[in-house]
Amino acid sequence: MAYCVRCGVKLSSGTKTCPLCGTEVQLPPGMEETSSDPLFAKELPPEGTHGITKARKGLIELIIALFAVSEITVGLSLFFSDALAYGFIPLFCIAMATVSLVSIVLAKPRYVHHASWQSLIVALLLLGLDGADFVWSWSLIAVGGIVIFWMYGVFPWSRWAKKHVKGGIALSVLSTVFYLALINLVVSGALTWFLPVAVPTLLALLLGTLLFFLWFSNRKGNRIPIADIVLGSMVVLFSSSAVFDGSLARYQTGAISLRWASSLLVTALVILLFMVAVSLSLRLRRYFTSHNRHD
Amino acid sequence: MKRIQNYAPEGFIALDNSALIYPPTEAVFNANTFRVSMDFSFSIKKAILEQALHDLLYRCSYAKIRLHTGFFWYYLSPNDADPIVHKEGSYPSGRFAFKENNGYLFKVLYSEHRIALECFHALTDGSGAMAYLKLLIERYCHHAGMPQVEFSGGLNYRVRPAKQEFSDPFQHLYDKQIPSYPAISKAYHRKGNGPFDDRVKVISATIATDQIKKRAKQRSLTIGEYLSTVYLYSLQRLQLEEVPNQKQRKPIRLSVPMNLRRIFGYDTMRNFTLFAVVGIEPALGFYEFDEIATEVHLQMAQAQSKKRLLSQIKRNVSGERNPFIRFAPTALKNPLFKLLSDFLGDDQYSGVITNLGYVALPPQLESQVVRCDFHLSPGLLNKISLAVIGYLDRIVVNFNSFYATDTSLERLFCTFLVEDGIQVEIATNREDTR
Known part of the structure; x- marks a missing residue:
């Protein structure tokens, strides 16, 4: 029978460490202890179930109870006012609100999980509201918008996207292309402005971003100044706008010309020239930046 | 042996006042169970324990019940299923699996030298469970051929159960004129360390x-x-x-x-x-x-x-x-x-x-x-x-x-x-x- 040297408690025979403080039991050399019977049988170790907690269970039951009461109340009131034919939308909305609340309680407490579930539920709600007659129109554009929100606002925080950055960017770009094509198809019934306007604008945006990325990433040091990011973004956006304006004019009138975006293009060129000059000339760089930051 | 003129509860049995809170709040981290047990120097035989459990339910027929979810309240009703004697696991007082226990609100467990009784709180409290355990052990010793054993202050197997044994005293003691006990503020709760x-x-x-x-x-x-x-x-x-x-x-x-x-x-x-x-x-x-x-x-x-x-x-x-x-x-x-x-x-x-x-x-x-x-x-x-x-x-x-x-x-x-x-x-x- 050993004692814990830290806690002073007597330990049952055969104990290797003190259950209270974890101190190892030190027996005199040559002395061995026989193990006493364990406190509980060892052959049936049930696993922890990590199941639903009391508070969560209560909340879910409350939500489901409220769902049942609201569905019955709304259903009966529609029935007695002879408006049951219009009952799908309110009943469906209550059901989806319930699913949304339950998913809030059940989803893992991570932004990606919650945002994904809520995006999916809102998308289903919109599809359901639009497709009561099994014909879908405006909801396709709205659901596409939710997909784009998910691609840019949720997906980059997922583990997969963090692991495969290039793949994630490619997927986001592809989803944008498809979304634009979808809008064109839903609104016009065919791909009209998508190829002559949207594709060149997107290509200009991508090409500009890629060039700036290559330029900045090949510089000495890892740190990209915020001023460079802001100015570079302005150049890319302004020049893409010019491409959009030019391709739109060509699509509408048949002639390539710049209308409202000419001033933007000039601004983009001036900013670009300034950036190139600052990048090439040490004197200019010293003039615009602090003395010891970009040597 | 003298036969006991016993009565068995029938139909709908209401939960007692303090038991009302246990079935709805029952969850993984709120099992509302407790266990009483005794370890002996002799080995425990499952077959004898089953006989003893049979005797226990014969004497205390009001414990031969199962829990139901009614439309307005949870309620109890007689349980005709056979009670099960379980082998004891490594962790006591976990969440009560009613289905694995044929619907009973208490569970009899055994290991090499131990007889344990685990209860869902809606059935009884600690003192009640100890009374059940004492009777179970008395009957075990009887069937094992040991000298007659009788715990003081326990249930007597040969005496017909009094109606008071399954009454709800809270309802008798309720007095409308007395003011309600005031609620008190929140207390400190340990955060604890680790998982x-x-x-x-x-x-x-x-x-x-x-x-x-x-x-x-x-x-x-x-x-x-x-x-x-x-x-x-x-x-x-x-x-x-x-x-x-x-x-x-x-x-x-x-x-x-x-x-x-x-x-x-x-x-x-x-x-x-x-x-x-x-x-x-x-x-x-x-x-x-x-x-x-x-x-x-x-x-x-x-x-x-x-x-x-x-x-x-x-x-x-x-x-x-x-x-x-x-x-x-x-x-x-x-x-x-x-x-x-x-x-x-x-x-x-x-x-x-x-x-x-x-x-x-x-x-x-x-x-x-x-x-x-x-x-x-x-x-x-x-x-x-x-x-x-x-x-x-x-x-x-x-x-x-x-x-x-x-x-x-x-x-x-x-x-x-x-x-x-x-x-x-x-x-x-x-x-x-x-």
Whole structure:
């Protein structure tokens, strides 16, 4: 029978460490202890179930109870006012609100999980509201918008996207292309402005971003100044706008010309020239930046 | 053998007042179960135990019941299924799997040398479960061919059960004129360190009765009050580390279940327990051990006052009789009861210490009983519960905890006892110690 040297408690025979403080039991050399019977049988170790907690269970039951009461109340009131034919939308909305609340309680407490579930539920709600007659129109554009929100606002925080950055960017770009094509198809019934306007604008945006990325990433040091990011973004956006304006004019009138975006293009060129000059000339760089930051 | 003219409950049986809260609040981290057990020097045979269990249910036919979810309330009804004797696992007082137990609200378990009875709280309280266990052991000894054994203060197998055994005394004691017991503020809850899961990890401290009795007597306390004081003192030291700002320290309170049978003179086998809440206000400053002892002694005396108890009963029963609650569907009632169980229960105290008292063994068994145990399932808010039981010349304090690694409370408690000159022997079911 050993004692814990830290806690002073007597330990049952055969104990290797003190259950209270974890101190190892030190027996005199040559002395061995026989193990006493364990406190509980060892052959049936049930696993922890990590199941639903009391508070969560209560909340879910409350939500489901409220769902049942609201569905019955709304259903009966529609029935007695002879408006049951219009009952799908309110009943469906209550059901989806319930699913949304339950998913809030059940989803893992991570932004990606919650945002994904809520995006999916809102998308289903919109599809359901639009497709009561099994014909879908405006909801396709709205659901596409939710997909784009998910691609840019949720997906980059997922583990997969963090692991495969290039793949994630490619997927986001592809989803944008498809979304634009979808809008064109839903609104016009065919791909009209998508190829002559949207594709060149997107290509200009991508090409500009890629060039700036290559330029900045090949510089000495890892740190990209915020001023460079802001100015570079302005150049890319302004020049893409010019491409959009030019391709739109060509699509509408048949002639390539710049209308409202000419001033933007000039601004983009001036900013670009300034950036190139600052990048090439040490004197200019010293003039615009602090003395010891970009040597 | 004389046949017993027994009566069996039929049809719909209402839950007693204090049992109403247990089925709706039952969850993984709120099992609402407890276990009483006895270890013997002889081996336990399953076949004999099954016979004994059959006898137990024959005598106590009111325990041969199952739980149902009704439209307005949970209710009980007779259970014709065969009871099952289970092999004991590694962790006590877990969530009750009713289906695996043929719907019974109590479970008989055995291991090489142990007979245990695990109860869902809706059936009975600790004293009731101990009475069942005593009868079970009496019948086991009878079928095993051992000399006739009879526990004092237990159920008599040869006597027809009195109707009072399955009555709900709370309904008799309800007095409409008494004002309801006031609710109290939220108490301190330990955050604890490290992970936790739903397996109940036990650290069992065995203490010599004469040593602890001597220490308690020096301070004019009972053993239960002394242990409550040590528990409060340990919690206060933990709070001191967790909440450095004195003003922000919430009250530390303990919930101490009281057996009302002795106070009101009822012999029911259903729940008949209320909780004394004893505590200190650490926001006022650090309490020395003797200061806590004085507080606990006074508060326990106050809590046992019949007037205060009747006021608590009024609060509980009037809730049940409120027409809005009575005619609300169970689906709506369940979440409400969960909230109530937090507001009027778990929120108000920082820990539970339940004392089953001294179990007097019959002389024939004194040399045969190796140890007695009492375990209470912890909750999500208070992840450690203390259950105390006394037998022969020993007292066993079982710390039942959800924490996987955090044993700081147990350590503070036990080291205080050691520093106070009491020898403590520790055993555990935690896996990393053997």
